[in-house]
Amino acid sequence: MAAKWIEAITGSLEQKKQYKEAKARLEALPEPYRTAAGGFNRYLMYYGGVTDGDTMVQMLADLADLWERAAVDGTGVSEIVGDDPVEFAESFAQAYGGKRWIDKERARLVEAVNDAKRREAGS
Template sequence: MNLIEKVVGDFGDKRRWRDYKARVRSLPSGYRTTAQALERYLLNFGATEGDIWLQAFEDLADLFEQAAADGRPIREIVGSDPVDFAEAFAANYGGAGWINKERQRLVDAVARAEEQERGADS
């Protein structure tokens, strides 16, 4: 990695992101709106490594491009609960990075507190 890439990041990943964004912008409006909403949710849901999420977003673009080409209704893609769809989609790419760590941290903290409580009762 050269000095410029260290400062501004990997050019290949930036190119892939720009290409993905262009693909989404070219979708018919309903598909575009849904893909952009899913993107926003997934980005806030908690990413893991960048290259994994780049692949996920590229796959999302593939899904919506194919659905648009086939004329499939949006609800046929995301189902009745878009949140369930988004979280199941994210799970295929390693889940929700930070939220999984926070869930485990919460479980561990409660277990420690329980141990402390038992120690205090002795």
């Protein structure tokens, strides 16, 4: 019973566990994969803006899968990310359609412009 009350306030304990496990997988990678994966993880936390915990955990787990597989196969970092790491990271994040914090602001912007257009038409 207490766990449900705690989760109501803090969020899913299972998601937190999965997040920590995926983070540990990234930190356990050999170099240079650890450095690259850490950079992408940080960027995705800022750029991705995902507010849905399940989506965030899945994205991080998939990131860990990608870099673990690259390390096992000996695939070079540049072979994975190409010439533009930002483009790679943003394309990776876009594959996860979860709710993002910016969605609310986009809706507000559209409503503000529509409101301005209605006022303009009424003048």
